[in-house]
Amino acid sequence: MDKLSLLLAQLLTLSVVVASAGSGGHPDRVSDNLRPTQLHFYWHDRNLGDNATGVTVAQSPTSNISKTLFGMVNVFDDPLTILPNETSDLIGRAQGMYFSADRNVSALQMVMTLVFNGPKYFGSTLIVMGRNPPDDLVRVLAIVGGTGIFHSVTGYAQISTVLDASSIGYYIVEYNCTLTYPENSYSS
Ligand SMILES: *[C@@H]1O[C@H](CO)[C@@H](O)[C@H](O)[C@H]1NC(C)=O
Ligand SMILES: *[C@@H]1O[C@H](CO)[C@@H](O)[C@H](O)[C@H]1NC(C)=O
Numbered sequence: 001m002d003k004l005s006l007l008l009a010q011l012l013t014l015s016v017v018v019a020s021a022g023s024g025g026h027p028d029r030v031s032d033n034l035r036p037t038q039l040h041f042y043w044h045d046r047n048l049g050d051n052a053t054g055v056t057v058a059q060s061p062t063s064n065i066s067k068t069l070f071g072m073v074n075v076f077d078d079p080l081t082i083l084p085n086e087t088s089d090l091i092g093r094a095q096g097m098y099f100s101a102d103r104n105v106s107a108l109q110m111v112m113t114l115v116f117n118g119p120k121y122f123g124s125t126l127i128v129m130g131r132n133p134p135d136d137l138v139r140v141l142a143i144v145g146g147t148g149i150f151h152s153v154t155g156y157a158q159i160s161t162v163l164d165a166s167s168i169g170y171y172i173v174e175y176n177c178t179l180t181y182p183e184n185s186y187s188s
Protein backbone atom coordinates (compact mmCIF):
# COMPACT_ATOMS: atom_id res chain seq x y z
CA MET A 1 0.00 0.00 0.00
CA ASP A 2 1.47 3.41 -0.90
CA LYS A 3 1.42 6.36 1.51
CA LEU A 4 -1.68 7.98 0.00
CA SER A 5 -3.72 4.75 0.15
CA LEU A 6 -2.61 4.22 3.73
CA LEU A 7 -3.64 7.76 4.67
CA LEU A 8 -7.02 7.34 2.97
CA ALA A 9 -7.58 4.03 4.72
CA GLN A 10 -6.75 5.62 8.10
CA LEU A 11 -9.08 8.56 7.37
CA LEU A 12 -11.91 6.21 6.44
CA THR A 13 -11.42 4.14 9.59
CA LEU A 14 -11.35 7.30 11.66
CA SER A 15 -14.58 8.66 10.15
CA VAL A 16 -16.34 5.32 10.72
CA VAL A 17 -15.30 5.38 14.40
CA VAL A 18 -16.37 9.02 14.79
CA ALA A 19 -19.70 8.39 13.04
CA SER A 20 -20.47 5.41 15.25
CA ALA A 21 -19.38 7.05 18.50
CA GLY A 22 -22.63 8.98 18.61
CA SER A 23 -24.63 5.78 18.42
CA GLY A 24 -23.25 4.09 21.49
CA GLY A 25 -19.49 3.88 21.04
CA HIS A 26 -19.19 0.39 19.58
CA PRO A 27 -18.35 0.59 15.85
CA ASP A 28 -20.93 -2.10 14.98
CA ARG A 29 -23.67 -0.78 17.20
CA VAL A 30 -27.01 -0.18 15.50
CA SER A 31 -28.48 3.05 16.77
CA ASP A 32 -31.55 2.20 18.88
CA ASN A 33 -33.68 4.72 17.04
CA LEU A 34 -33.19 2.75 13.79
CA ARG A 35 -34.63 -0.40 15.32
CA PRO A 36 -38.42 -0.45 15.20
CA THR A 37 -40.37 -2.04 18.06
CA GLN A 38 -43.61 -2.22 16.04
CA LEU A 39 -44.11 -3.27 12.42
CA HIS A 40 -47.42 -3.23 10.59
CA PHE A 41 -48.00 -4.68 7.13
CA TYR A 42 -50.22 -6.91 4.99
CA TRP A 43 -49.42 -10.37 3.59
CA HIS A 44 -50.94 -11.34 0.22
CA ASP A 45 -51.27 -15.02 -0.68
CA ARG A 46 -52.56 -16.19 -4.06
CA ASN A 47 -52.72 -19.93 -4.46
CA LEU A 48 -54.62 -20.37 -7.73
CA GLY A 49 -53.67 -19.62 -11.33
CA ASP A 50 -50.52 -19.13 -13.35
CA ASN A 51 -49.09 -16.44 -11.12
CA ALA A 52 -49.81 -18.10 -7.79
CA THR A 53 -47.46 -16.92 -5.03
CA GLY A 54 -48.22 -20.06 -3.01
CA VAL A 55 -48.16 -23.65 -4.30
CA THR A 56 -48.95 -27.04 -2.82
CA VAL A 57 -45.78 -29.09 -3.09
CA ALA A 58 -46.77 -32.27 -1.27
CA GLN A 59 -49.62 -34.02 0.42
CA SER A 60 -50.49 -37.39 1.85
CA PRO A 61 -52.80 -39.69 -0.13
CA THR A 62 -55.25 -39.11 2.75
CA SER A 63 -54.99 -35.27 2.83
CA ASN A 64 -57.97 -34.86 0.51
CA ILE A 65 -60.27 -36.92 2.71
CA SER A 66 -59.04 -35.23 5.90
CA LYS A 67 -61.31 -32.40 7.13
CA THR A 68 -58.15 -30.39 7.96
CA LEU A 69 -56.11 -31.31 4.83
CA PHE A 70 -53.73 -33.01 7.25
CA GLY A 71 -50.31 -33.52 5.64
CA MET A 72 -50.58 -30.84 2.94
CA VAL A 73 -47.42 -28.74 2.46
CA ASN A 74 -47.45 -25.31 0.75
CA VAL A 75 -44.48 -23.16 -0.25
CA PHE A 76 -45.00 -19.43 -0.71
CA ASP A 77 -43.20 -16.27 -1.83
CA ASP A 78 -45.78 -13.67 -0.87
CA PRO A 79 -45.61 -9.88 -1.19
CA LEU A 80 -45.84 -7.73 1.97
CA THR A 81 -47.38 -4.29 1.56
CA ILE A 82 -47.81 -1.18 3.71
CA LEU A 83 -51.56 -0.93 3.05
CA PRO A 84 -54.19 -3.65 2.46
CA ASN A 85 -54.26 -2.66 -1.21
CA GLU A 86 -52.09 -5.12 -3.13
CA THR A 87 -50.69 -2.33 -5.29
CA SER A 88 -49.57 -0.22 -2.31
CA ASP A 89 -45.85 0.08 -1.50
CA LEU A 90 -44.01 -3.22 -1.02
CA ILE A 91 -41.84 -3.59 2.07
CA GLY A 92 -40.69 -7.10 1.38
CA ARG A 93 -41.70 -10.71 0.87
CA ALA A 94 -42.66 -13.60 3.12
CA GLN A 95 -40.83 -16.71 1.93
CA GLY A 96 -41.42 -20.07 3.53
CA MET A 97 -43.99 -22.76 3.96
CA TYR A 98 -47.05 -23.77 5.87
CA PHE A 99 -48.25 -27.28 6.44
CA SER A 100 -51.38 -28.72 7.89
CA ALA A 101 -50.34 -30.48 11.08
CA ASP A 102 -53.53 -30.86 13.10
CA ARG A 103 -55.80 -33.84 12.43
CA ASN A 104 -58.76 -32.41 14.29
CA VAL A 105 -59.05 -28.66 13.69
CA SER A 106 -57.80 -26.57 10.80
CA ALA A 107 -54.36 -25.32 11.87
CA LEU A 108 -51.26 -24.52 9.84
CA GLN A 109 -47.68 -24.62 11.03
CA MET A 110 -45.87 -21.57 9.66
CA VAL A 111 -42.10 -21.44 9.00
CA MET A 112 -41.03 -18.31 7.15
CA THR A 113 -38.46 -15.60 6.62
CA LEU A 114 -39.70 -12.05 6.12
CA VAL A 115 -37.24 -10.56 3.63
CA PHE A 116 -37.26 -6.75 3.74
CA ASN A 117 -36.35 -5.41 0.31
CA GLY A 118 -38.12 -2.06 0.27
CA PRO A 119 -36.32 1.19 1.12
CA LYS A 120 -36.93 0.56 4.84
CA TYR A 121 -34.89 -2.17 6.61
CA PHE A 122 -33.41 -3.18 3.22
CA GLY A 123 -31.53 -6.48 3.43
CA SER A 124 -32.76 -7.38 6.92
CA THR A 125 -34.86 -10.43 7.74
CA LEU A 126 -37.18 -11.70 10.48
CA ILE A 127 -37.73 -15.40 11.19
CA VAL A 128 -41.34 -16.22 12.09
CA MET A 129 -42.75 -19.55 13.27
CA GLY A 130 -45.81 -20.93 14.96
CA ARG A 131 -49.28 -22.43 14.88
CA ASN A 132 -51.83 -20.61 12.77
CA PRO A 133 -55.46 -21.75 13.04
CA PRO A 134 -56.82 -19.58 10.19
CA ASP A 135 -60.43 -19.61 11.42
CA ASP A 136 -59.45 -17.81 14.64
CA LEU A 137 -59.99 -14.05 14.50
CA VAL A 138 -56.48 -13.31 15.83
CA ARG A 139 -53.52 -15.70 15.86
CA VAL A 140 -50.10 -15.18 17.45
CA LEU A 141 -46.86 -16.34 15.84
CA ALA A 142 -43.41 -16.25 17.45
CA ILE A 143 -40.65 -14.08 16.03
CA VAL A 144 -37.62 -16.18 16.85
CA GLY A 145 -34.80 -14.14 15.34
CA GLY A 146 -33.57 -11.97 12.55
CA THR A 147 -30.62 -10.56 10.66
CA GLY A 148 -29.32 -7.13 9.75
CA ILE A 149 -31.10 -4.43 11.71
CA PHE A 150 -33.16 -7.20 13.36
CA HIS A 151 -30.11 -9.10 14.61
CA SER A 152 -30.89 -10.91 17.91
CA VAL A 153 -34.51 -9.76 17.93
CA THR A 154 -37.37 -11.73 19.48
CA GLY A 155 -41.06 -10.97 19.65
CA TYR A 156 -44.43 -11.95 18.33
CA ALA A 157 -46.74 -11.23 15.43
CA GLN A 158 -50.47 -10.80 15.93
CA ILE A 159 -52.17 -11.67 12.68
CA SER A 160 -55.72 -11.46 11.39
CA THR A 161 -57.31 -12.35 8.05
CA VAL A 162 -58.80 -9.23 6.46
CA LEU A 163 -59.77 -10.78 3.11
CA ASP A 164 -60.74 -14.42 2.53
CA ALA A 165 -61.59 -14.84 -1.16
CA SER A 166 -61.17 -18.61 -1.30
CA SER A 167 -63.12 -18.82 -4.60
CA ILE A 168 -60.23 -17.04 -6.33
CA GLY A 169 -57.57 -18.36 -3.92
CA TYR A 170 -56.68 -14.90 -2.61
CA TYR A 171 -56.08 -14.06 1.05
CA ILE A 172 -54.89 -10.88 2.79
CA VAL A 173 -53.63 -11.13 6.36
CA GLU A 174 -52.80 -8.14 8.56
CA TYR A 175 -49.60 -8.40 10.63
CA ASN A 176 -48.78 -6.43 13.79
CA CYS A 177 -45.28 -7.33 14.97
CA THR A 178 -43.92 -6.41 18.40
CA LEU A 179 -40.13 -6.63 18.61
CA THR A 180 -37.74 -6.75 21.56
CA TYR A 181 -33.98 -6.28 21.31
CA PRO A 182 -31.50 -7.54 23.89
CA GLU A 183 -29.23 -5.05 25.65
CA ASN A 184 -25.83 -4.66 23.98
CA SER A 185 -26.82 -6.33 20.73
CA TYR A 186 -24.78 -5.40 17.73
CA SER A 187 -25.55 -5.47 14.04
CA SER A 188 -24.44 -8.48 12.05
C1 LIG B 1 -49.71 -13.68 -14.93
O1 LIG B 1 -48.76 -12.64 -15.15
C2 LIG B 1 -48.56 -12.35 -16.52
C3 LIG B 1 -47.42 -11.35 -16.61
O2 LIG B 1 -47.57 -10.32 -15.67
C4 LIG B 1 -49.86 -11.85 -17.13
O3 LIG B 1 -49.67 -11.58 -18.50
C5 LIG B 1 -50.96 -12.90 -16.95
O4 LIG B 1 -52.19 -12.41 -17.37
C6 LIG B 1 -51.06 -13.31 -15.46
N1 LIG B 1 -51.97 -14.44 -15.35
C7 LIG B 1 -52.95 -14.50 -14.44
C8 LIG B 1 -53.78 -15.73 -14.44
O5 LIG B 1 -53.16 -13.59 -13.63
C1 LIG C 1 -56.62 -34.02 -4.15
O1 LIG C 1 -57.59 -33.16 -4.73
C2 LIG C 1 -57.05 -32.27 -5.70
C3 LIG C 1 -58.16 -31.32 -6.11
O2 LIG C 1 -59.35 -31.97 -6.30
C4 LIG C 1 -56.51 -33.08 -6.87
O3 LIG C 1 -55.96 -32.22 -7.84
C5 LIG C 1 -55.41 -34.00 -6.35
O4 LIG C 1 -54.94 -34.83 -7.38
C6 LIG C 1 -55.92 -34.85 -5.20
N1 LIG C 1 -54.76 -35.52 -4.62
C7 LIG C 1 -54.76 -36.78 -4.22
C8 LIG C 1 -53.48 -37.29 -3.66
O5 LIG C 1 -55.76 -37.46 -4.32
Ligand SMILES: *[C@@H]1O[C@H](CO)[C@@H](O)[C@H](O)[C@H]1NC(C)=O
Nearest residue numbers: 081083084085086087088089
Ligand atom coordinates in the same frame (compact mmCIF):
# COMPACT_ATOMS: atom_id res chain seq x y z
C1 LIG D 1 -54.80 0.68 -4.76
O1 LIG D 1 -53.63 1.51 -4.90
C2 LIG D 1 -53.43 1.98 -6.21
C3 LIG D 1 -52.08 2.69 -6.24
O2 LIG D 1 -51.74 3.23 -5.00
C4 LIG D 1 -54.59 2.85 -6.64
O3 LIG D 1 -54.39 3.29 -7.96
C5 LIG D 1 -55.89 2.04 -6.54
O4 LIG D 1 -57.00 2.86 -6.83
C6 LIG D 1 -56.03 1.45 -5.15
N1 LIG D 1 -57.21 0.59 -5.13
C7 LIG D 1 -58.06 0.57 -4.11
C8 LIG D 1 -59.20 -0.40 -4.22
O5 LIG D 1 -57.93 1.30 -3.13
Ligand SMILES: *[C@@H]1O[C@H](CO)[C@@H](O)[C@H](O)[C@H]1NC(C)=O
Nearest residue numbers: 067068102103104105106133
Ligand atom coordinates in the same frame (compact mmCIF):
# COMPACT_ATOMS: atom_id res chain seq x y z
C1 LIG E 1 -61.39 -31.86 18.25
O1 LIG E 1 -61.86 -30.53 18.17
C2 LIG E 1 -63.11 -30.36 18.82
C3 LIG E 1 -63.57 -28.94 18.50
O2 LIG E 1 -62.56 -28.01 18.79
C4 LIG E 1 -62.93 -30.62 20.31
O3 LIG E 1 -64.18 -30.47 20.96
C5 LIG E 1 -62.42 -32.03 20.49
O4 LIG E 1 -62.16 -32.28 21.88
C6 LIG E 1 -61.16 -32.27 19.70
N1 LIG E 1 -60.75 -33.66 19.75
C7 LIG E 1 -59.50 -34.03 19.96
C8 LIG E 1 -59.25 -35.51 19.92
O5 LIG E 1 -58.60 -33.24 20.14
Ligand SMILES: *[C@@H]1O[C@H](CO)[C@@H](O)[C@H](O)[C@H]1NC(C)=O
Nearest residue numbers: 040138158159160174175176
Ligand atom coordinates in the same frame (compact mmCIF):
# COMPACT_ATOMS: atom_id res chain seq x y z
C1 LIG F 1 -53.05 -4.03 14.48
O1 LIG F 1 -52.98 -2.78 15.11
C2 LIG F 1 -53.96 -1.87 14.62
C3 LIG F 1 -53.66 -0.52 15.27
O2 LIG F 1 -53.52 -0.64 16.65
C4 LIG F 1 -55.34 -2.39 14.95
O3 LIG F 1 -56.31 -1.52 14.42
C5 LIG F 1 -55.51 -3.76 14.32
O4 LIG F 1 -56.74 -4.33 14.69
C6 LIG F 1 -54.39 -4.69 14.77
N1 LIG F 1 -54.49 -5.95 14.06
C7 LIG F 1 -54.07 -7.10 14.57
C8 LIG F 1 -54.19 -8.30 13.70
O5 LIG F 1 -53.61 -7.19 15.69
